[in-house]
Amino acid sequence: MTSEDVEARRLHRGLRRAFGETLRQVEGAWIEERTGYAVVGCPAIPIPGFNGVWVDGPDVMAPQTLAGAVDEVRRHGAPCWIELRADRTPAIRAAAVGLGFMREDAYPGMVATPQEVRLPGPGGPQISRVEDPSAIGEAIDVAAAGFEAPRELFAALYTPAVLAVPGLSVYLLRIGGRAVSTATAWLGDGAVGIFNVATPPAERGHGYGTLITAHAAWEGFAAGADLAWLQASAMGEPVYRRMGFRQVETYEVLGRPAAADDLAST
Secondary structure (H helix, E strand, C coil): CCHHHHHHHHHHHHHHHHHHHHHCCCCCCEEEEECCEEEEECCCCCCCCCCEEEECCCCCCCHHHHHHHHHHHHHCCCCCEEEEECCCCHHHHHHHHHCCCEEEEEEEEEEECCCCCCCCCCCCCEEEECCCHHHHHHHHHHHHHHHCCCHHHHHCCCCHHHHCCCCEEEEEEEECCEEEEEEEEEEECCEEEEEEEECCHHHCCCCHHHHHHHHHHHHHHHCCCCEEEEECCCCCHHHHHHHCCEEEEEEEEEECHHHHHHHHHC
């Protein structure tokens, strides 16, 4: 096993733990861990990653069990997507295609060590952890504007219960007292995961996303992490590469028209 394979495994384990521990604090959400996969549902946040089947890989999940897992998600009233580690689960991917699923998106899984991050540590603009109720509201507003999504999706995720998850921190970057960017970090298993990095369109082009991501990474390193990991969007990938992150994994999201119908009726 190469060092990159080890890092990819650490990224995947952290991603599963971070999302699982967060989901368990969202009202109405559920997660069932199985050998080689998990079935998850979060009707309050009807988007990929929060609803469907997470496949671990390599092919430790029997392909014939996929149809039952998909039906289980749908019986709970949640839309269903399949998220897998591209090229590591060919039999599961083939089974998904046979069920009518097709590729919707792909996200690079990226990592960086403290020696690779090309920005200085915490400092500069005012970046603080979200702790009080008024700041939670600011984080919801910034995230919704940054992802250009309905505010209620983030209101279900940014709650006191979620913020109390061990190792989880939500950050806000303010300029002149105005909240302009947000990010979430999860510290566990000797690594720090960074996700939900969001900057509203009107505030982009100033490097705020880079600053808050670097701050979250360096706080994790200061707490003992020796690796930072994240899933990158198409917009964020070149930014993270410039920061020193490198790709060690690809996550593929598969959906089918029925999932879109479920989303439209939510």
